[in-house]
Every structure is written in structure tokens, then in C-alpha cells.
Amino acid sequence: xxxxxxxxxxxxxxxxxxxxxxxxxxxxxxxxxxxxxxxxxxxxxxxxxxxxxxxxxxxxxxxxxxxxxxxxxxxxxxxxxxxxxxxxxxxxxxxxxxxxxxxxxxxxxxxxxxxxxxxxxxxxxxxxxxxxxxxxx
Amino acid sequence: xxxxxxxxxxxxxxxxxxxxxxxxxxxxxxxxxxxxxxxxxxxxxxxxxxxxxxxxxxxxxxxxxxxxxxxxxxxxxxxxxxxxxxxxxxxxxxxxxxxxxxxxxxxxxxxxxxxxxxxxxxxxxxxxxxxxxxxxxxxxxxxxxxxxxxxxxxxxxxxxxxxxxxxxxxxxxxxxxxxxxxxxxxxxxxxxxxxxxxxxxxxxxxxxxxxxxxxxxxxxxxxxxxxxxxxxxxxxxxxxxxxxxxxxxxxxxxxxxxxxxxxxxxxxxxxxxxxxxxxxxxxxxxxxxxxxxxxxxxxx
Numbered sequence: 001x002x003x004x005x006x007x008x009x010x011x012x013x014x015x016x017x018x019x020x021x022x023x024x025x026x027x028x029x030x031x032x033x034x035x036x037x038x039x040x041x042x043x044x045x046x047x048x049x050x051x052x053x054x055x056x057x058x059x060x061x062x063x064x065x066x067x068x069x070x071x072x073x074x075x076x077x078x079x080x081x082x083x084x085x086x087x088x089x090x091x092x093x094x095x096x097x098x099x100x101x102x103x104x105x106x107x108x109x110x111x112x113x114x115x116x117x118x119x120x121x122x123x124x125x126x127x128x129x130x131x132x133x134x135x136x137x
Numbered sequence: 138x139x140x141x142x143x144x145x146x147x148x149x150x151x152x153x154x155x156x157x158x159x160x161x162x163x164x165x166x167x168x169x170x171x172x173x174x175x176x177x178x179x180x181x182x183x184x185x186x187x188x189x190x191x192x193x194x195x196x197x198x199x200x201x202x203x204x205x206x207x208x209x210x211x212x213x214x215x216x217x218x219x220x221x222x223x224x225x226x227x228x229x230x231x232x233x234x235x236x237x238x239x240x241x242x243x244x245x246x247x248x249x250x251x252x253x254x255x256x257x258x259x260x261x262x263x264x265x266x267x268x269x270x271x272x273x274x275x276x277x278x279x280x281x282x283x284x285x286x287x288x289x290x291x292x293x294x295x296x297x298x299x300x301x302x303x304x305x306x307x308x309x310x311x312x313x314x315x316x317x318x319x320x321x322x323x324x325x326x327x328x329x330x331x332x333x334x335x336x337x338x339x340x341x342x343x344x345x346x347x348x349x350x351x352x353x354x355x356x357x358x359x360x361x362x363x364x365x366x367x368x369x370x371x372x373x374x375x376x377x378x379x380x381x382x383x384x385x386x387x388x389x390x391x392x393x394x395x396x397x398x399x400x401x402x403x404x405x406x407x408x409x410x411x412x413x414x415x416x417x418x419x420x421x422x423x424x425x426x427x428x429x430x431x432x433x434x435x436x437x
Contacts, residue, residue, distance in 0.1 A: 068367070
């Protein structure tokens, strides 16, 4: 039996990336991995940088590199707000590695425990998450 | 009087300039349309972030204290971010921002406050450096098409400097986009973030539709106040992104207008020079006839 579909909307600051029905959304909140099916209970979650998978049914899966963001579920509709949503195929591993190296060297030059250092660490975590999405291409 | 050939050359060179300026005008017009679309596509995201913040704040009971919401009792150093373009040839676009920034610096100096400079766009960076100002942060190379990541880089830098105490207030100067013909210099206080801008600004009718069903039943992952901790800085990122986008649209608008004026100017110059060229040609012909007539008279 085909699974029930539900509406998913993905918004980034640069526009709408996706607005269609899917079977399942799989992503990661700051608490842990989560898979959302239709008729999920209302939820407000904070998302980490990771791989975002949209299962469209018939084995078709859309993969994105997901930046930090939020997911709001209500009325059997999921709204995903993320800072980046890059289709996995568009990622460039070499470029990501170069940017990680650049931020790491900046981080070394900074004093530990400043907000600047924390923001560099966040950048590195995000870029590394993107890199692992790129690696599984 | 300039010879016929000299004038002809000048007409040619003005005509070439006109070709370039009208091409630049068309390029700017196309980019302006794209920039306008991008401003429009930020709106739903910003609206959704605001709704979530209100929901999380309602669930958390109150907005906890964040460093970027706290006002400093005494403002000693003001951070000024100038949002300019990477390129010139856009009329007063860049210079009016720089002038506004310098004027603000003078006012702060009078009140005994120091200024720490930040600039986005090569024009702002180079003219501040030229004036001998030390830049605490320079961001360039993206003003044709700013990405959200660029706004995040700037926002994180400013917030870090605010939290770490390098600045006690942050102001942003940018060209607000009104229309292709009109851009106004806007000065906004970015940090400390106003509590009111986060919570009280209830937007139009959309508010009614989105809330409704079972707030109390909503699950939070993690706790609402932890979520708020990340939502609040997003406001700063979004408002910087909006200023970058508006500045880009303004830049293209200003360039379009400047280039149209330049093309029209070139037409006038070509007209004048053509007249001069015809006069020069007529003078040469008259001269030759006179010489022929004088020559034939001499033979008789």
C-alpha cells in the first residue's frame, strides 16, 4: 500500500526551494535524527546542518545539504526554514575542503572562548556536514 | 578651428562611449529585475521566522536575556557598517553612503564616542582606507549578487564584536531601494537588537491563519528557550541580508539611471560635434573655391 502523502514546503532566505507532497522527510534536529511521516503531531524543531532527504514515493529520494534552520509541523503540513538548501549534486567537495581549511586556520589565530571563535567553529561544523553529503554522492 | 578630421575622430569616440553606456544601462536593468525578485523572495522566509519566534516565545513564557538584546549603559565605541558596491559608475550610489558615514563619525566624535569601521563592497573598503580609517572588517566581492552566507558572515562578525565588547552599538548605512529612480540613504541601529522588533511587530492578516490549532499540544525539540537562542540572532542575519539585497537593487537602479543620463549626454555631444564638423567642411570648401577663383583670376 502506498504511504499517505503530506505537504512539505522548504523556504530559504533566497526563495522557495520545494513545495510538494512527499511520503517522508528525514533530517536531524539538535536532539537527534528524525523521520516525519504524514499526520505527525505538531512540532517546532531546531535543525542542524546535515543531509535532508525527501522521500517522494516510488523509491525516489531528493537529497539536499541542509544548513541550520527550523521545522514547523502543524495541520499535517511541514514547513522547513533553512539557511541553505543545496541539492546534493551541486556540492563541490574540493571547494568545501578549501573553505574548511581556511576557517580552521582563522580559528587558530583567534582567542578561544570568544564569540568569533564560536562562530568559526559553527562554520566548520556546517561545512563538514556538507562535505559528508558531498562524499555520499 | 579644428580640422574636419579631428572633429570626426571625436564624434567616433563619443559614439563608442555611448555604445558602452547604453549596454551598461541594459545590463543594469536586467540585474535590477533579478535583484527585485530576490527582495520579494526573502519576505516569506522572514515572515515565517517571525511567526516561529512568537510561537517559541509564547511557549517559553518570556524572552530570556541575550547579550545582543542588552543595551549598554554607556556607549563608548560605535560600530558603523557601510554597505556599498564593488563597482563605481553608479552616480552618487557609493559616495552618498560614505559621506553619511563620515558625517555620523563626526557626530559621534563630538559626543565623545569612538567609531569602529566595517564596510561591505570594494568601494566602501577602498575609500575608507584612502581616508586613513582602519577597518575592523571588510567584506567584498559579492555585491552583484549577495548570498545569505555573506550576510551571515557579516552578522556573525558584528554580533561577535558586540558580545565580546569591542563595540557598544552597531549602525548600518545602506541605500534603501524605493524605485529604479529613487534610492535613499537609510541608517539603522542593528545592535542592540530591539526587543520590540522581535515580538511586538504583529504583521497583517497572516497572523490569524497560521496560529489556531493546538499550541499547547506542540512538541518542542529542543526546549523553546533553546530554540529562541538561535532564532534571535537570525533576526540580525535577516536584516543584514535585507540591507544587502536592497543595496544591490539600488546599485543597479542608480547605475541604470546614471548610464541613461550618460547616453543622453553623449547624443547631445554628438549633435554639437556633427554641427561643428559640417561647419569645418563648409569652411574648407569655401576656402578651396576662393583659391580656385583667385587662381583663375590671376590667369586672365
